[in-house]
Amino acid sequence: MSERYQVPPGVEIATAWAWRLLVIAAAGAVGIFLLRYFSEITVPLAVALLGTALTINAVNFIESRGVPRLLATFAVVIFMLVAFFGMLTLVGQQLSTQVTDLRSNVVEGISQVQDWAKTGPLKLTDSQIQGYVDTAKESIASSDTSVVTRVSELGSTLTHVLAGFFIALFSSFFFLYEGERIWSWVVALFPRAARDRVDSSGHTAWASLVAFVRATVLVALTDAIGIALGAWVLGVPLTLAIGVLVFLGAFIPIIGALLSGMVAVLVALVAQGPWTALFMLLVVVAIQQLESHVLQPFLMGRLVAVHPLAIIIAIAAGVTVAGVVGALIAVPLAACLNGVVKHLVSTAQEYQDEPEDDVPLEPEPA
Template structure:
């Protein structure tokens, strides 16, 4: 008779159990803190983004204008220029809006009387689509809906106050990040081995160039879009041409859908003015979309990290879901930075430098150290040309 002996069961150490429980609690606490401070974290991320974009300008001003010294003064000058540009944009948008709003309020009673009588372009549209009859049949519903707009209006005012606070906070954070940037980078890279620290610096420089190139290119395209829209509307005699052109230029900063949103507003303004004007504006935007997609963007963005259309759409959808309009603006540069990092990681795993530069057509790759092949086919360690 054979007696089987059961092997002793392995006992899980108490320390392992406590470690797992501690990690779970720490993860839950981290998620809770992120959710509770997501507004502040958003401001920090946006501030870091603008700091990365403006750091090359500060470095250029420090080298060319101040002889490589006085970084504080260079940072102040760059941010002063940025502030003046932003103030100019706000003024260019608000002042015409106030002026045109005053004119609209003055002529609003006459326009309403003309619309009710079926005169003018608006009255003709109201008569054609029986809007006035619909308004008369639904006066009670419209009054009830208008009375419920008080709470949303208060929410809008609170949102405006939050936006102003966020803007000031982001500018202050970006200023301090740019000012203390070299010290932060030196302190961080000194935590690693010299080769690893140098690699981090090179990858960071590639990321900064991609962000700066994207922002400058996107601003140039938006200026072209807004200016040409203003010219077309002005030629066709559409009212508020300058205000609409400025709006189109601002929303064109949003990739893929921005120009379409601005185009819809401009086309509607053209058709309200006259049918020929609406047709001309519509044809212009169709032609401009082709020009921007096939000529302007390839020319302007050729020095930035290229992303395929599928990656762009996925990045924008994720950005919109996380941060709304702000996420859509940050989606492409963040995706390009992720691509730079992934290329560098993949390159190091293969043990040789990239065949193509990370940024631009004739730029040194982020990793310029690796295995190279000599003229006889032997593999050795070497440096890529800078």
């Protein structure tokens, strides 16, 4: 073949990289599709793993005191259920007792906005304001035809949520009770030569997940107590509900507590006016700064340290793939991958640094 028909080395290398990247991208796309297609199973399993990482040490501690592991698992799972439903009960009770006053404040606020529209720089007349109100009513009324469809969709969603709750509950129980046995079965699926590294990588990922969940709970609890205490001092209603919302939102690092804290600012604006809302905003910003500069670096430590840019990218990717649930799962997944990559790199380095065994030379023929 003539020289001018040969493929340049750069093109050959680029082509080799290109088709391999295409195969990796295709495999990733198929994996994401399967995860989303079976989301009614994969999401509860992910939630169960997070719950297991939070409570596994409690089960081990109870078992170390001579209690059978089955009873220890039952005790921890029941405690989790009581804490979860107790928190919902307290929030529901506060909503039922204070939502009437808040609704009155909303009505009063709307009246103040109408007065400002007439006397302020807009100088709107009563007929113009009534026209805007009528337009809003017509927009709401035009959507009545889809009420039945929306109700049916809501019923289907509630059914899926209920099914996912029981899947997560039973998965958490068995992960806590015999997680080592389940993991051993998973490791046995891999080729024999790769089982040691798979097992060590899995334990590293699990240690990173446990540390991440513990630190996140402490950070979320600090955020919730700080913002709820600030709301209580300022006289903002629904203090307990705000604290619970901030606690749940703080599981999405960097932006979760800030976004949920904005709800407290909105409630303060509706209930107490702009000055109270401004002070509430200052409280939220102060708590967020405390989290970003003190709690996150101190509690997360080097084991699960992930760069803030990587966290933002992981959250964005999680939202794109699976919405709020994806944002919740993306960061712990990134922490686990970070731990596994560091572990494999250190293992490979140790393997390269090991001296080769001395191989005896065969005697030379006479």
